[in-house]
Amino acid sequence: MSPTINLNRKSLALLIAIVCSGSAQGEEYYFDPALLQGATYGQNIARFNEQQTPSGDYLADVYVNGTLVASSTNIRFNAVKEGQQAEPCLPLSVMKAAQIKSLPATDAATECRPLREWVPHAGWQFDSATLRLLLTIPMTELTHKPRGYISPSEWDSGALALFLRHNTNWTRTENTDSHYRYQYLWSGLNMGVNLGLWQVRHQSNLRYANSNQSRSAWRYNSVRTWVQRPVASINSILSLGDSYTDSSLFGSLSFNGAKLVTDERMRPQGKRGYAPEVRGVAASSAHVVVKQLGKVIYETNVPPGPFYIDDLYNTRYQGDLEVEVIEASGKTSRFTVPYSSVPDSVRPGNWHYSLAFGRVRQYYDIENRFFEGTFQHGVNNTITLNLGSRIAQRYQAWLAGGVWATGMGAFGLNATWSNARAEHNDRQQGWRAELSYSKTFTTGTNLVLAAYRYSTNGFRDLQDVLGVRREAKTGIDYYSDTLHQRNRLSATVSQPLGRLGTLNLSASTADYYNNQSRITQLQMGYSNQWRNISYGVNIARQRTTWDYDRFYHGVNEPLDVSSRQKYTETTMSFNVSIPLDWGENRTSVAMNYNQSSQSRSSTVSMTGSSGENSDLSWSVYGGYERYRNSNSDSSAPTTFGGNLQQNTRFGALRANYDQGDNYRQEGLGASGTLVLHPGGLTAGPYTSDTFALIHADGAQGAIVQNGQGAVVDRFGYAILPSLSPYRVNNVTLDTRKMRSDAELTGGSQQIVPYAGAIARVNFATISGKAVLISVKMPDGGIPPMGADVFNGEGTNIGMVGQSGQIYARIAHPSGSLLVRWGTGANQRCRVAYQLDLHTKEPFLYLNKICEKE
Template identity: 35%
Template sequence: MRHPTPKHLRLRPCCAVALSLCAATCADASAPAGDVQVGVVQFNDQFFQRPGAPKVDVSRFEKGNPSLPGTYRVDLYVNQTWTGRVQVTLRQIGADPANVAPCFDRELLEQVGVDLGKLSAQATASLTAQQADANACLIFADLVDGGHAHFDNGEQRLDVELPQAAMLRQVRGYVDPRYWDDGVPAAMLQYNANVYRFDSGNLASTRGYIGLLGGANVGAWRLRHNGNLTTDTVGGTHYQSVQTSLERAIVPLKSRLTIGDAFTDGALFDSVGFRGVRLATDDQMYPESQRGYAPVVRGIANSNAQVQIRQNGNIIYTGNVPAGPFEISDLYPTGYGGDLEVIVTEADGSVHVSRVPYASAVNAVRAGITRFGVTAGEYRDPTVPDKPLLVQGTVQHGFSNLVTGYAGVTLARGYLAAVTGMALNTRFGAFGFDITQADTRLANGQSRNGQSVRIAYSKLIDPTGTNVSVAAYRYSSSGYLGLQDAMQLRSLQERGQGDSLMSGIPRGLLQITINQNLPAGFGSFYLTGSSQDYWDRGRRDTQFQAGYTNNLRRINYSISLSRQLDLTLGRWDNRVMLTVGIPLGFGSHAPYLSSSVQRDSRDTTDAQASLTGALGVDNAATYGVNVGYDAAGGTSAATNVGGNATYVAPVATLTGSASKGTGYTQYGAGMSGGVVAYGGGVAFAPSMGDTVAIVEAKGASGARITNSSGLRVDPWGHAIVSNLQPFENNEIDIDPKGLPMSVELKSSTERVAPTQGAIVRLTFETEGGGRSVLMRASFADGRPLPFGAQVSDASGASVGTVAQAGRIVLRGLRTDSGELRVKWGDAADQQCRLPYALPPAAGGKTNWTAVDAACSTN
């Protein structure tokens, strides 16, 4: 039985092409159209022959490299997109041993993404009959009209071409939870250690700090502990336990369970710390195209049409739809503003355009999506000695493109608060409105009751390109207290330390963030700030940052204004700064010169100039030097000079700094990184995130991991790839450049979809490890060996093929002398013995070695 083959694998019957270095090939042109002809090729051996040279038997190549029947664990690609790793069974079809095909059952079809409801009656009957006959092998092309499946033995991958009509509809970026990888049992530790020394006249101090994040993974469970050790010459040495928690993903609920110390999410109420249990929606478990807010686009196509969606002139989606109603619900979030322009191009060329309002409101979620959070435990705040019980629940639901509703309740000792609100997406912008009612019973027996109302707005104003990212106003009545303020006030009263908050009771808070792109060549402007007044204080706190940035050819410059609280002096400080920067040269190693002048409300002028750059192939080393000048009110001046350097080593990141100024000196050094212990050993990393992959590539020391700058396989064959995206497909690549000459990678790419906090193990298979040799082989009379002859070692394993002029490329020779077998036919006079002897490796290195060898036929 013959089976259809993917189009990109079919050979065209063009047999008249002559190639200088390899044989012309042709498919069996007499075969019926659509039949498998992969590997069924004929070689014109006339292109191999030299006058007087032995004739080479090339018939063994006519079947290509057929796979053997068996069960394989392979990468599954559907329409050229990796979707996970699956187990597939290959069986021989018919009498031809070379006709081996992958077998499909109901489970594998579901993994491919076939809509089983769209299969033909005959295909459905075959699947039903297969359940009673475990040896039945169903071919993909026989089950799915227009579908093809091809197994690549060399790459260990199964390629499936699935027509859209038979495809189960999934949103973009979807990864089936069955492919989520919880990783291997492992222990991990991230660390950040530094020491800082300063000497300023009569005051000198040495301070040390070690920040630690350690834990262990077992299955889906993640144990984490965060703490730090501090020491200084005055206060001594102290260890602080910041938080300890046990977490895991709850897949059916798309949520995360946390037991121990953590924080509430702050979506509806202010975020607070707790020790207890929390179950809450984990947005990362949704495909990227389902996170955040984006509207559902609906319409009607009169024929097979193309739908294109634009936002602010940018194409953000293009797809084909059949005649009839269509719905597009997997748009990626694209910031805060810009209505969507929907362009439907019909089969006859007619075009229809419509608009959908799009502005992301505070707390808005997609239509049909529900987010929730439930927390129970002890309230945790370093400023509050007691630990009152805390219960909180929140829910958000997208009722439509236009309306999201949300509500929540918080209950603690002497405190009850409830919130309800909605987010609206309109053509005038996105609005959010909510009201919170809070009742507080204080320790002195008094009660406070009040409300807090919040209004939020966001909009991209198309004519001017002004992006009002956030504009919010919150008004709180005099009796309203948030949870944190209520707990602090209760604690102060219980300890007899007063009946009022030092920070004051908030009244009105205005927040705004604006980004404005100016016409081409005129740069951009930004403004962000807030203004807060209080019921029990006459002073208004206003802070802001505003700036303008642009460039003149290669010169970058910016002007910024800011108002912020100076904690050292306890006063508000206004500052203006001008910054100018220019690269001194071209390329990644060109130094960058930056200069700035700053003046504050105390009439202090601060001028700084710095030079920064990077060194090394991977920019692993960075450096910076700076000089500065300070003039306080024109009465005194001070100068300073300093430098810093960072080196990303294979196992850690090292930093150092030093500076000297008028009346002081400073020195500092640091080291950071991570370590993982697992069943395969111990691996180190210069930096490590929450979700990581351990790369195992035996013998590939020095090979570069392209996912991170400067990351290479260590001498023990390990590397840690940090900051993987959980619940998404992550591609890990090894660049063969930098590998020892004697080592080959069987595959340079692996893919994985880890769960949050997972430590996954990826093994890259390698071959070699011995010496690499270019052998110039000939017969005793000097004639070169036949082109295309097969070369095998003493065990009979194939190690290479004779190339032009008798050259043989050999890798992984583990002995300096031995004997190879060369064969160009089955007859006794079509074989010879090829003894070799290699010179000693210089300095123990295994670089390429070129030798001559003579083949003997006796």
């Protein structure tokens, strides 16, 4: 048996690279033993003439299907039988790093086994020149992490904080003919508090109105209050209080109660939305390319055997997938995966559910408790299943349906049966069927969307039933565009024309039982771009037939067909936008023309922004509008105005002015956020539901990138107004305007927040005057480069650079620095200094002697 040899990287690379440049399974070579004379001559040197790896321990990098999973790992190679190739004995830790789906039971964590015992159909190759162990393992044997996967353990629930967001606008309007003056103040308020994963929210508004003909009045309106909590273990969010049902199967209801629904945002990016799975077989190690409309959207390397790709990004409405499998020999095979979807399509393996119960809002005068449950599941590329139920007092609705995706397109069908006591307390039963279709044609990349809904006369939606019951009890008239609706059809066609632009066509129609009304709409749009100039034209026509008497009588009253009215309107619009960028000022001019049967108008506007982060934005406009009256007279009042917005560290400030022939209006506005936290009160821009509270002590003046004007205040805090939940967010500070007596030890941090979290992002800073000291020893020498430098408190504040230079920040006007490059008494010295900390110079330059201690 060959003797075991222990080799490190340097000795092995020197020896093996000389005698067998190549891998254990590389080209044939011959090594002449006579080249090595000495004590070891003749001792099994001839083994280097064979394509074998000598037995022994190797410090190797381990790759699985081309991906590094373990670096600098000790791998033992054992010869199975005398004269046979030595093979790697792999420890359990490497197999876990490789994410093997099912591992054989083993008692010892350090036990190693040949690869074939861990995974029967796997293979290996060892590159002795680079010390790389290449493992080839079928994808079906691996635990797959989809693209964009982030472990829930890394999600940040955020800090304890209370916030108030406001969007406030004040306007003053004056009619110059009647001298009527009117003032109006409106402030939209959103407030909340975060306690770990529990998030309390309240939405409201404050209004004030005053005129010279009426008394002033203040009014506070509470819109809704709720508590929410993400539940990571089931990819869901729990809401208690005022909320809305989320299901697209039944439609949205505003209610007060409890709701538990799937939160799609918790899924990895490669599992959100709908995309089909790609499955195939590779004859060898292959490169797989996935294209859509000729564009590459995904590439990967796969081992021999079956492979699957289940984490494609959602690119619906872009056409079927073209898959190329390029084998190691260069042979290429191709196949197509149909890709069509409708709004109800669910990715294979995913499920969506929603549970809600409570009381329907605005209907508290009657019995309004209800329950709703829906479930959707993507069975495979072809089938999605839908189930649902909505139940209330004397009302039941049951839904079943799904999506069938084929090469001819995706077909969606949902059927709902309802049973209710509605008008005049009569029992109403009926069906509603909804059919949808979507297909992107590869011939011309034509996008078609269509949806059709048919309801029998007895079908009732829950909100319509509650509205009818409330009208019967209280006399409050109820109006609905879904009650008694029979047919509804809509279709949209979008056709890219290459350099000629894009053409869009859409049509919709809806009619009602007993000929109550019919609404038909047609629209055509064309848009294009020439160089940087964009332009478009839109033409729309709407024809409406409706029961005029219905607007003055409730739905429980008998229908008078003699009150039917008809109205037809045709509108046309044309727009063009021309950019006029002057240096850092981003400016554009736009022209719009609109015409209808009642009027025509034309407007010319100019918009722009300035500043490095476009913190200042403005616009001015002028135009006219000509109206047609019954006497065929016409008038063309002119209008002009403008607005200005400045983003500041405290939020956005706005001002506007508008004037016409008989009126003028001026307005002011502001928006922003206040956050109360353990460190104090911080003001910043208007935030989204998920945002960050930044703390960088001493970094006053640092600008928050993408912060809409946010700047670190004198207490070291700032607000980043928006974060993407469950995704990696880079938080960066720009230090160019930061105070000169401090610096950041790192300019960027990463955070993965929960939805609704106020993420706390801390930046470490160093305070003190920036000093560059040129140090010499008493004998004229310099301390070694890389020697550590400590301040008087024993804190490491830097190291010695080239030519004995020390860069450090020093907070005290006098003292000494310890320079140390070893543990011996003669391997240290001390630099005494005296500084003027009040100088405005950003840097101080000193020449000092480092005295031996």
